Amino acid sequence: MEKAKINGWQFFILIFLFELGTAIVINPGLDAKKDAWLAVLIGLIIGLIYFLVYFALYRFYPNLTLIGYAKEILGRYLGFSIGIVYLCYFLYIAVRDLRDFGELLTASTYNYTPLFVIHAIMVLTVAFVIRYGIEVLARTGEIFFSLLMLVGVVGTTMVFISSRMDLNKLLPVLENGWGPVLSTVPLTYTFPFGEMIVFTMLLPYLNRPQIAIRVGWTGMGLSGMLLIWVMIMDITILGVEIAARSTFPMLAAIGLVDIAGVFQRLDVAVVMTLMIGGFFKIAIFFYAALISAAELFTVPTYKKLILPFSIIILIASMTVASSSVDHNKEGLEIVTYYIALPVQVGLPFLLIMTAVIRKRFNPR
Structure with a gap:
């Protein structure tokens, strides 16, 4: 780990931008139809509860990352294996998010730009910023947070003025019972709230450990x-059937906003939102x-790994799926149940239970 510290406000901004990420555009949970907002709400509640597990592990080992205390809890060899799992997971999700970013831009704005070029520009930009460390990334977040809030306020105001929303499209609530909602919750939890597991690698950078839970929950x-509001907006503008069939519902919904034939094409606000959230x-x-690999393989500084990891992410983003349809299907049917849930829920639960038992029998 680099010797750096970030304050509570910067940590909050990183969480906020991270959680929006690509989720604000893709909108998970539409399998629950009209009750998609309810599925997202339940996913959020589960995420808030499970963040307590991450926080508890952090308080047990305040100076260690997830990789560090996995080895402390499970032993050198098993802990190293768990660390490899998380290293692969972090890399894989970075690849998937990069592909999400590229797919939206090529579908909405840069129709004739090769996907590889868009991915390469994003990877180069990300690599340039993180080369200067977590503090620079956090300060960059402060700048873009203000811009994102401005775009959000303007976009929401335009939606209200256009009178496109029809709240009756949300009724009746629970028309098909709790079944569709509960079956969708694994997706709405793992994406994006369960992905907070990545912040177990950043919690040691917080300058005041005691505020971690408050900042994280906020x-x-x-x-x-905000994700629930966007979900409601998509359904009330497009209707649940069109929203569920759309690859990027928010883009389609905002594209319908037209105020007196003057204010149109607000989809540029969606693209800007994706670029900011996707970047972070x-x-x-x-x-x-990077810091996982540096800790696992005792590399003196993570900066030596930026170039090889950039190449890996760039190449993998082009080969992870043959098309956007296959990419989305893989995320819904495979990643959620066979990758995300074990990594976000199963392994942290194993770590906290083992840590509690060890602390009980050996308080030192």
Whole structure:
């Protein structure tokens, strides 16, 4: 780890931008139809509860990352294996987020730009920023947070003025019972709230450890409320059937906003939101992978790994799926159940239970 510290405000901004990431555009949970907002709300509540597990592990080992205390809890060899799992996970999700970013830009704005070029520009930008460390990334977040809030306020105001929203499209609530909602919750939890597991790699950088839970819950709560609002907006503008079939519902919904034929094409606000959120989400997963690898393989500084990891992420983002359809299907059917849940829920639960038992029988 580098010798750096970030304050509570910067930590909050990183969480807020990270949670929005690509989720604000893709909108998980539409399988629950009209009750998609309820599925996101339940996913948020579970995420807030499970953040307590991450916080408890951090308080047990305040100077260690997830990789460090995995070896302390499970022993050198098993802990090293767990560390490899998380290293691969951080890299893989960075690859998937980069592909999400590229797919939206090529589908909405840069129709004739090769996907590889878009990915390369994003990877180079991310690599340039994280080369200067977590403090620079956090200060960059402060700048873009203000811009994102301005875009959000303007966009929301335009949506209200256009009178495109029809709240009756949300009724009746729970028309098909709790079944569709609960079956969708694993997706709405793992993406994006369960991905907070990556912040176990950043918690040691917080300058005041005692505020971690308050800052974490605030960042997750506010971003979760915003995701719920966007979900409601998509359904009430497009209708649930069109929203569920759309690859990027928010882009389609905002594209319909037209105020007196003057204010149109607000989809540029969606693209800007994705670029900001996508940048920070990719950057945080990329950075977590770098410091994980540096700690696992005792590399003196993570900066030596930036170039090889950039090449890996760039190439993998082009080969992870043959098309956007396959990419989305893989995320819904494979990643959620066979990768995300074990890594975000199963392994942290194993670590906290083992740590509690060890602390009980050996308080020192």
